Amino acid sequence: METRANFVLIGSFTLAVIVAAFGFVLWFQSLHxxxxxxxxxxxxxxxxxxxxxxxxxxxxxxxxxxxxxxxxxxxxxxxxxxxxxxxxxxxxxxxxxxxxxxxxxxxxxxxxxxxxxxxxxxxxxxxxxxxxxxxxxxxxxxxxxxxxxQNINRVVADNQEAVKNSLLNLETFTSSLARNADKIDNIMLKVDGVMGKAAGVMAKTDNLMIGLNTLAGGKDGGELFQAVKSIRELADDFDKRSGALMADGRRTLGDISRAVNNLDKNPTRLLFGAGSSSTPAEAPKPTVPERPPAAQKRQ
Structure with missing residues (x-):
């Protein structure tokens, strides 16, 4: 009970201070x-x-x-x-x-x-x-x-028939709306369904964009980035290997060109080998045995 009484006293004192401050502001403003x-x-x-x-x-x-x-x-x-x-x-x-x-x-x-x-x-x-x-x-x-x-009365009097027709048209329009309330409700339901489908399509589009974003620039550069990087490395390796292959091909073609040139200059190399010469070999002269001195004298 004492705790509750203290709370009531504190609350009353707080309200009194607020009211006094508000009254002072009003008094000061009124004085000013x-x-x-x-x-x-x-x-x-x-x-x-x-x-x-x-x-x-x-x-x-x-x-x-x-x-x-x-x-x-x-x-x-x-x-x-x-x-x-x-x-x-x-x-x-x-x-x-x-x-x-x-x-x-x-x-x-x-x-x-x-x-x-x-x-x-x-x-x-x-x-x-x-x-x-x-x-x-x-x-x-x-x-x-x-x-x-008077001008307003004159305008209303001059356009009384038009005002009456406008009111009749408004009444007809409102009656038509009342008669077609069910159809309007159905149309609004269809519109709500279309909007729901559109919201679903937008959600799918958002998911697709998120997937594309992940593919193009997700963690570690994205799968698309990794694929492009692999293709680039493969192209660089192919470029290096093709360069070496082209160099070997050039050397081979150079050797074949030199062989053909040598064949044109010395065709006998193809038949007799590298040691043969283009000049035909001279026949060896026959050797005559020497006679003894006695035989020469007898003659």
């Missing part, structure tokens, strides 16, 4: 904003349609403040209180009106123009700067809204 902005009262002598709390205050199209309060001062007067940046160059002759973002957007207070040398915004009885909106500007905005709405 208050120092940067000052209140300003905008009086509309007529309707201010679309203006509400949180609306923007724009000076020449740039946001410089925010509406914090809108109320009726009398049946024909609307008073808006806004917080406006202190550095906004608002003067006594600045024109005040309303502007809208689109047809259904929230209205924003529009501040325009003013001379640089003009005096600042006059203060009301309570010390708050107060500007009065130009009724002509408000009338221009109202007239623009009315003209836009």
């Amino acid at each position: 904003t208050t120092k940067q902005r000052s209140p300003m009262r905008i009086v509309f002598e007529g309707p201010a349609a679309g203006l509400r709390n949180g609306g923007s205050v724009n000076f020449n199209g740039i946001r410089v403040g925010e509406v914090i309060s809108v109320k009726l001062d009398n049946p024909r007067r609307v008073v808006a209180l806004a917080m406006v940046e202190n550095n906004a160059p608002i003067r006594k002759d600045t024109l005040v009106g309303l502007e809208f973002q689109g047809l259904t957007g929230v209205a924003a207070i529009s501040l325009k123009g003013g001379e640089v040398a003009a005096p600042p915004v006059p203060l009301d009885e309570d010390g708050v700067p107060t500007l009065t909106a130009d009724p002509r500007a408000l009338q221009d905005v109202t007239e623009s809204i009315r003209a836009t709405l």
